[in-house]
Amino acid sequence: GENVEQHPSTLSVQEGDSAVIKCTYSDSASNYFPWYKQELGKGPQLIIDIRSNVGEKKDQRIAVTLNKTAKHFSLHITETQPEDSAVYFCAASIRGAGTASKLTFGTGTRLQVTL
């Protein structure tokens, strides 16, 4: 089955700096890679996703890149703000394989943005 590794497990940046979180996956059939943000006491919320036919996607301060050959994908947050502090999860799945999308999550990165 799919295995997703995520690094680093914790990341501390100063406000205004950039943050990068990296993930690798094992199943070359995976074609959908969402990123979720989980704030304390809340459920994971989708912040951005990318399909395997796209190499990069950007949404304001957040961008995701995908290298299918190396099976790597990364989340980039620019101009970090204190409200970006949360746990971030990458995930991988095979989209369109049926009625359910079985997400395999990474182990999470706790991002702390300090003033």
Next chain:
Amino acid sequence: DTAVSQTPKYLVTQMGNDKSIKCEQNLGHDTMYWYKQDSKKFLKIMFSYNNKELIINETVPNRFSPKSPDKAHLNLHINSLELGDSAVYFCASSQAYGRGGTDTQYFGPGTRLTVL
């Protein structure tokens, strides 16, 4: 508000008891999921139902029994609770990519289960 909702938010119970967690979504999705998040924050899928039919059943003890009375509801019943069942349980829903949706999973707020 359109959302995935779960009840209760907190559940504290003794070992050996039986308990249920309820989930409802009003997003019009036809697929629902249960995930378990352990103390190290690791998220793992347990079950998935599509239109009341079980389609994903991971390696979960048979003390856990999901039930879907209709496509908007997915409940989780746990028998003979054990200490190791303590975790946060998340419900999620999605609409399949091939059925007018995006496969994006939307999560509920979670139910923190503590077994004493």
